[in-house]
Structure formats: structure tokens, C-alpha cells
Amino acid sequence: MSAVSGVREAFWDDPVKRAIALFIAMFVLIAITGVLQGGASILLISTQATAFALIALGLNIQWGYGGLFNFAVMGFLMAGGASTVFLSYPVNPAFWDSDGPMLLARALAAFLVGLGIVMLARRVDRIGIRGGVRTTLIVLAWLAAYILYRSQIDPAAAYIESTAGFVGGLGLNPLIGWAFGGLIAGLIALFIGRVSLGLRTDYLAIATIGMSEILRALIKNMDWLTRGTMTVSPVPWPMPLPQNLQQTGMSIPDSFLYARGGFLAIALLVLIVIFVMVQRAYGSPWGRMMRAIRDNHIAAGSMGKNVTGRQLELFIFGSILMGIGGAMLVSFSQIFDPSGYQPINHTFMIWVMVIVGGAGNNFGVVLGAFLIYFVWVLSDPLAQLIFLNLSQVTSSLGWGAIPEIDSRALQMRVFVLGVVITLALRYAPKGLLPEVIRRER
Amino acid sequence: VDELVFFINRVLISGTVLGCIYALGAIGVTLIFGILRFAHFAHGDMMTMGAFLAFVLAGAATALGIVTPLPTGFVVLPIAMVLAAGIALYLDKGFYAPLRRRGAKPVTLLIASIGVTLMLQGLIRLIFGSGTTSFFQTEPKEIFRIDVSALGATRPISITEPQVLMFIVTAILVLALHYFLTRSRLGKAMRAMADNADLAQVSGINTALVVRVTWLIAGALACVAGTMLALDVALMPDLAFNIVLPIFAAAIVGGLGHVYGAILGGFLIAFAETLAVFNWTALLRPMAGVLPEGWALPPNLALVPTEYKLTVAFVILVITLLARPTGIFKGASS
Numbered sequence: 017m018s019a020v021s022g023v024r025e026a027f028w029d030d031p032v033k034r035a036i037a038l039f040i041a042m043f044v045l046i047a048i049t050g051v052l053q054g055g056a057s058i059l060l061i062s063t064q065a066t067a068f069a070l071i072a073l074g075l076n077i078q079w080g081y082g083g084l085f086n087f088a089v090m091g092f093l094m095a096g097g098a099s100t101v102f103l104s105y106p107v108n109p110a111f112w113d114s115d116g117p118m119l120l121a122r123a124l125a126a127f128l129v130g131l132g133i134v135m136l137a138r139r140v141d142r143i144g145i146r147g148g149v150r151t152t153l154i155v156l157a158w159l160a161a162y163i164l165y166r167s168q169i170d171p172a173a174a175y176i177e178s179t180a181g182f183v184g185g186l187g188l189n190p191l192i193g194w195a196f197g198g199l200i201a202g203l204i205a206l207f208i209g210r211v212s213l214g215l216r217t218d219y220l221a222i223a224t225i226g227m228s229e230i231l232r233a234l235i236k237n238m239d240w241l242t243r244g245t246m247t248v249s250p251v252p253w254p255m256p257l258p259q260n261l262q263q264t265g266m267s268i269p270d271s272f273l274y275a276r277g278g279f280l281a282i283a284l285l286v287l288i289v290i291f292v293m294v295q296r297a298y299g300s301p302w303g304r305m306m307r308a309i310r311d312n313h314i315a316a317g318s319m320g321k322n323v324t325g326r327q328l329e330l331f332i333f334g335s336i337l338m339g340i341g342g343a344m345l346v347s348f349s350q351i352f353d354p355s356g357y358q359p360i361n362h363t364f365m366i367w368v369m370v371i372v373g374g375a376g377n378n379f380g381v382v383l384g385a386f387l388i389y390f391v392w393v394l395s396d397p398l399a400q401l402i403f404l405n406l407s408q409v410t411s412s413l414g415w416g417a418i419p420e421i422d423s424r425a426l427q428m429r430v431f432v433l434g435v436v437i438t439l440a441l442r443y444a445p446k447g448l449l450p451e452v453i454r455r456e457r
Numbered sequence: 458v459d460e461l462v463f464f465i466n467r468v469l470i471s472g473t474v475l476g477c478i479y480a481l482g483a484i485g486v487t488l489i490f491g492i493l494r495f496a497h498f499a500h501g502d503m504m505t506m507g508a509f510l511a512f513v514l515a516g517a518a519t520a521l522g523i524v525t526p527l528p529t530g531f532v533v534l535p536i537a538m539v540l541a542a543g544i545a546l547y548l549d550k551g552f553y554a555p556l557r558r559r560g561a562k563p564v565t566l567l568i569a570s571i572g573v574t575l576m577l578q579g580l581i582r583l584i585f586g587s588g589t590t591s592f593f594q595t596e597p598k599e600i601f602r603i604d605v606s607a608l609g610a611t612r613p614i615s616i617t618e619p620q621v622l623m624f625i626v627t628a629i630l631v632l633a634l635h636y637f638l639t640r641s642r643l644g645k646a647m648r649a650m651a652d653n654a655d656l657a658q659v660s661g662i663n664t665a666l667v668v669r670v671t672w673l674i675a676g677a678l679a680c681v682a683g684t685m686l687a688l689d690v691a692l693m694p695d696l697a698f699n700i701v702l703p704i705f706a707a708a709i710v711g712g713l714g715h716v717y718g719a720i721l722g723g724f725l726i727a728f729a730e731t732l733a734v735f736n737w738t739a740l741l742r743p744m745a746g747v748l749p750e751g752w753a754l755p756p757n758l759a760l761v762p763t764e765y766k767l768t769v770a771f772v773i774l775v776i777t778l779l780a781r782p783t784g785i786f787k788g789a790s791s
Contacts, residue, residue: 218490237762368572427578430576435576
């Protein structure tokens with residue numbers, strides 16, 4: 017008896033065997049879902065899970081490699097999504113033929129002038145103005161810049177919204193849109209990181225979540241750029257849509273299988289390429305330095321490592337992956353709806369993926385992403401099943417049926433997510449596949 | 458004078474109401490941070506849960522035929538507070554205490570509080586659905602209109618009955634908390650532990666008791682804040698989730714760990730929000746005659762558009778974190 021448990025323990029302690037076993041379990045789960053829900057549905061869930069795996073890898077770079085508490089995941093996903101819409105959506109001639117581009121150019125000029133004023137005000141200590149006077153000047157400069165920008169952008173926004181609706185896109189290939197999404201997310205990360213990376217843990221968490229809410233408010237309300245709550249659709253795919261395949265004479269179920277399968281293939285390709293890069297970076301001297309900074313930033317700093325600079329690097333790299341993943345999600349669902357982004361679905365769920373999978377272990381994080389996304393998606397039909405059965409019991413007892421089963425069952429996902437993260441923190445705080453630190457003997 | 462009345466109605470009253478809610482929420486956040494050293498993200502959902510407890514109790518009271526001159530929501534508030542405090546205590550026992558015993562880092566507790574957020578939110582929506590309900594479905598919301606026509610105003614200052622009660626309840630609670638913290642042994646022990654937990658423990662302070670009391674106070678205040686928010690606006694499951702960040706902003710602006718700072722921060726954030734979206738043209742209209750020829754008041758002179766109201770709190774938060782991360786009063790660091 018004890019021998020058996022001893023063998024089992026040895027099996028679980030070996031990271032490679034453990035990873036293989038858990039990945040097999042994951043594929044079995046996917047296969048069972050596929051059999052139950054049909055091929056088109058499993059391809060849909062798998063593609064989204066792949067995008068989330070990419071995003072979770074991004075968070076793993078930040079939290080697992082660097083110990084940076086980023087609660088702004090949602091903001092980066094939105095930025096990536098909005099960028100890919102801007103690049104890949106068909107050109108809107110109504111906008112380009114109107115005075116819109118001119119007005120926008122003036123707004124941009126006003127923005128740059130405002131930026132210049134603020135920059136100049138920050139440098140007044142060069143001509144001997146210091147202390148309170150300098151602070152007052154900077155505040156006044158900010159105010160002047162804000163008023164200048166608002167005076168140009170407000171009429172431009174109103175004009176574009178009334179004549180052309182919104183600026184439309186550039187009509188480029190969505191794959192370029194994904195890269196652009198990563199680029200924009202990286203730029204935003206550069207700004208957020210420069211501003212907030214001096215803060216530690218709790219403060220950083222609150223600062224980043226605040227900034228992601230600011231970003232959300234901006235994207236949601238800049239109707240001239242993103243159409244805001246009116247949503248943009250259909251966002252084009254990088255490959256033929258099911259509808260295109262149907263036009264060539266393919267049957268409807270087959271067209272969905274092939275189109276989604278093609279999208280999944282591209283998404284997986286992107287994931288694998290980035291995974292290999294991230295995994296190699298982890299094993300390199302660069303990764304070792306990052307772990308040193310994470311585990312003891314003071315010691316690393318005294319060894320001559322530029323702690324803030326390196327952390328900014330991590331923050332940007334991770335955010336680029338989040339931007340690409342967010343762009344992928346928007347491309348796939350073909351609709352960009354800023355009000356559809358919630359901290360629960362787009363920040364906390366990613367965190368659960370990373371914690372449950374195992375922060376610092378890329379294999380674990382990918383496993384966690386797929387596992388949690390499947391649990392998230394499957395909670396809904398399972399809860400519906402439970403509620404329907406319960407409802408039968410209660411109505412047979414004469415208490416009446418449970419009302420609004422559909423909308424309630426949907427909320428079960430949130431509860432299950434909470435239970436999963438709580439159990440993980442309690443019983444497997446290092447995740448399913450803990451970080452493996454290789455030591456030379 | 459009409460302009461002044463408009464200003465009082467739109468800024469002074471609504472700002473104070475929001476300030477009361479933020480302050481009560483921020484006190485809980487700041488107390489938990491001071492004693493346990495982690496940002497308790499589930500506070501917003503504790504507020505929502507408290508509001509729903511009060512809602513259920515109010516429904517039960519109405520069903521039993523209890524009619525009082527006050528809104529039922531306020532009558533049942535003490536019972537709801539006790540229940541919410543008890544739940545807060547068990548949330549700690551069930552989810553945070555085991556992690557603390559293991560010696561987990563504060564960051565782990567922060568992540569655990571996200572888990573609690575998700576569970577509470579899921580449960581609330583499972584039980585109550587995701588629609589909007591109101592405390593005032595069976596009873597009317599009384600509005601007091603103070604007639605100021607003697608001063609030449611045509612419109613009255615209007616304030617609702619729950620709003621008046623909110624000011625009174627908040628004042629009582631804040632005073633009670635002040636006396637508890639400064640006069641009672643336990644309150645002093647709490648302040649000592651917030652200052653230096655290890656020193657407090659060696660000097661014989663029962664830290665486990667202090668932690669329990671912290672959760673009781675935080676839970677009860679969260680319940681009051683949530684109920685007030687529900688009474689003032691409407692009751693919905695994602696009510697407090699939108700407000701937990703302004704509350705954190707208030708606690709940080711005041712200096713995390715400082716009770717008085719949290720109160721101040723709450724009112725500061727609330728007034729900043731209401732003043733930022735206030736249309737100053739309404740107040741400056743009497744000056745239109747004085748303006749030189751060719752100058753006209755723009756129709757909307759609000760500092761930021763109304764859609765960005767909540768964003769104001771985040772901007773203040775970010776500026777505070779950058780310029781003075783310890784807050785107005787020197788706050789604790791993590």
C-alpha cells in the first residue's frame with residue numbers, strides 16, 4: 017500500500033511525467049467536449065482558448081518571470097482589439113472624402129503642441145525656476161494642453177460622428193492587424209510602465225487596474241475612432257469565412273469546420289512560435305537575470321542590474337503578447353464591442369489561468385489557459401443541466417420552477433472560477449505544474 | 458440665486474451622498490490594509506452583499522406587515538450590519554486565515570480576495586438574478602423641498618429622505634468609530650497593530666482578536682455603504698464592483714491605513730467627481746450680461762464629459778500614486 021503511494025508520489029514529483037499526464041488529461045477533456053458538443057463548437061472554444069493561452073503567456077512573462085502585478089490585462093486586450101479593427105476594417109470613403117482627416121490632423125497638432133508645452137514646463141528648472149513655482153507651472157501647462165486639445169478634438173469628433181459615423185479602417189490584412197495590436201499594446205505598456213513600475217505589489221495592482229479602467233472609458237467613448245457602444249462588425253478574417261466557403265459549394269457544417277480549423281491552425285502556429293521564443297528566453301541568461309530581479313530586486317540591483325529598466329522590458333514584452341491575443345479574439349469573433357470587456361472575463365480569468373497552471377512555468381500556463389477556459393465555457397451548460405433537474409424536483413414538490421435559468425446558469429461560471437482559484441491557492445499554491453528551477457550539480 | 462440652488466442640488470447634496478458612501482467603504486479598505494497588509498478587492502462585493510441582505514430583510518419586514526415612518530431599508534440596517542459583519546468574519550476564517558497561517562505573502566492574500574470577489578459576485582447573481590431592483594417598490598421615496606423663495610429663488614432645494622438619513626447615519630458611525638479608536642482599549646490595540654504588528658504582539662496585544670474586530674467593523678461598514686448606495690440609486694449585482702476602485706482611490710489618497718485619511722479621501726474623490734462633470738455655465742449665467750461684446754458662454758463648460766465621471770477618480774488615484782504614494786497622511790507601505 018505504502019509502496020504504491022510512494023510510487024505515485026515519485027511520479028507526481030517528476031515534472032516531466034506530471035506535465036505529460038496533465039496534458040493528456042487536457043486533451044481527453046477537449047476530445048470529450050468535442051464528441052458531446054460537435055466539431056464546430058470545439059473548434060470555436062479551442063481557438064479562443066489558444067488566444068487566451070497567448071495572453072496568459074504574456075502575463076506569465078510579467079508575473080511569473082518578473083513578479084510584476086499587472087491588473088491591466090483587460091486594457092491591453094482592448095487596445096489590441098481596437099488596433100486590429102482600425103487596421104483591418106474596410107476603408108470608410110465617407111470619412112476620407114470629408115473634412116474629417118483635416119480636423120483630426122489639427123487635433124493631432126494640438127496634441128503635440130500641448131505635449132510640447134508640458135515638456136517645456138517640466139524643464140523650467142534649467143532656467144532656475146524650482147520648487148513650488150515649477151510645480152504650479154507644470155500644472156498650468158497640463159491645463160493649457162488639455163484645453164487646447166479639447167478645443168480641437170471635440171468639434172472633430174462631433175463632425176466625424178455626424179458625417180461619416182467613424183473613421184473606419186485601413187483595409188489591410190488582419191495578420192498585420194494582429195502585429196499592430198501588439199505594437200500599440202506595447203506602446204501603451206511603455207507609458208503605463210514608465211509611470212507606475214516604481215510602485216510595489218498592492219499599489220501597482222491598484223494603479224494598473226485604474227489605468228485599464230481609464231483605457232476602457234476612452235475606447236468606449238471615442239465613438240469617432242471605435243464606434244464605441246455601437247460596436248464594429250464584421251471584422252474580417254485572415255482566411256476565408258464559412259460564408260465564403262459556402263459560396264464555393266461546400267455544405268454548411270463542413271464550411272464551419274474548415275474555416276474555423278484554418279483559423280485555429282494559424283492561431284496555434286502563432287502560439288507555438290511565440291511559446292518557443294518565450295521558453296528559450298526563460299532558459300537564457302536574460303531569463304536568469306529576470307528571476308534574480310523577481311526573487312530579490314535589491315540584491316540584483318546591487319549586482320549592477322538595472323531593475324526598473326529590466327522590469328519595463330518585461331512589462332512591454334508581456335503586454336505585446338496580450339495585445340496580439342486580444343486582436344486575435346476580436347478578429348475571430350468578428351465584432352468589437354467595448355462594453356463586452358469586463359475585468360472578470362478579461363483580467364481576473366487570465367490571472368486564474370496563470371496561478372492554476374503554475375506561474376513561471378510556460379507549459380503550466382498554457383495548460384492552465386486551456387483548462388480554465390474549458391471549465392469557464394462548460395460551467396454554463398453544466399449549471400443549466402443541474403438547474404433544470406433541480407427545477408423539476410422543486411416543481412414536483414409544489415414549490416414552483418426556478419425562474420430565469422438561462423441567465424442564472426451563465427453566472428455560475430463566475431462562481432466556479434472563484435472556487436477554482438481559491439482551491440488552487442489553498443492546495444496547490446504553486447500551480448498544477450510548478451516552476452522548475454534547474455540547478456547545476 | 459437660482460443658480461446657487463442648482464449648484465446645491467447638483468453638487469453639494471449629491472457630492473456629500475457619494476462622499477458618505479466612499480468614506481464608509483474606504484474606512485473598511487484602509488483598516489484591513491492597516492492590520493492585514495493587503496488590498497482587499499472583495500470589499501465592493503461585501504458592499505453589494507450587505508445591500509442585498511438589507512433588501513431581503515426589508516422585504517421580510519414588509520411581508521410581516523411592519524410599517525414605520527422611516528424607509529424600511531434603514532430600519533433593518535442594524536440587523537443587516539450584524540449579519541454582514543458575521544459573514545465577513547467567516548470569509549476571513551474560510552479564505553484568508555488559512556493562507557495567513559501558512560505564512561503566505563500579502564500578494565497571495567490579494568489574489569485570494571479576487572477569488573472571494575468572483576465567488577461572492579457569482580453567488581449574488583445566481584440568487585438574485587442580474588436585473589435591477591429597488592428598495593422603493595412598495596413605499597414611496599419621500600422628497601423634502603426646502604422653499605427658498607424668500608431669497609428670490611424660483612426652484613426649491615430638494616433632498617430625499619434617504620439622503621438626509623444617510624448623512625445622519627454616516628455622522629453617527631464615524632463618531633462612534635472615532636471614540637472606539639481613541640478611547641477603548643481594543644481600539645488603541647488596533648491602532649498599535651496597524652503601526653507595528655510585531656511590536657503589538659510582543660507587548661501582549663491579542664492580535665487574533667484585533668483581526669476579528671477589524672473584519673467585524675469592515676463588514677458592518679461595507680454593509681451600510683452598500684445599502685446606502687442601493688437606497689440612493691438602485692440595487693443591482695454589479696453595483697459595488699464599479700465603485701470599489703473609487704473606494705481604493707479614496708483610501709490611497711487619504712493614505713492607506715489611516716482611518717481619518719480615508720474619510721477625507723472619500724469626500725475628496727466624491728466632490729472631485731461631481732465638480733468635474735458639473736456644467737459651470739449654469740453657475741456663470743448671471744455674468745453673461747457683464748461679459749464684453751462678442752464673448753458668449755459656451756453651452757457646456759463641464760471639465761470632463763459625463764461619460765468620464767468615474768475616470769476622474771482613477772486619474773486622481775494615478776496622480777496621487779505618482780506624486781505622493783503615501784497619500785495625504787503618511788500611509789503604511791506594503
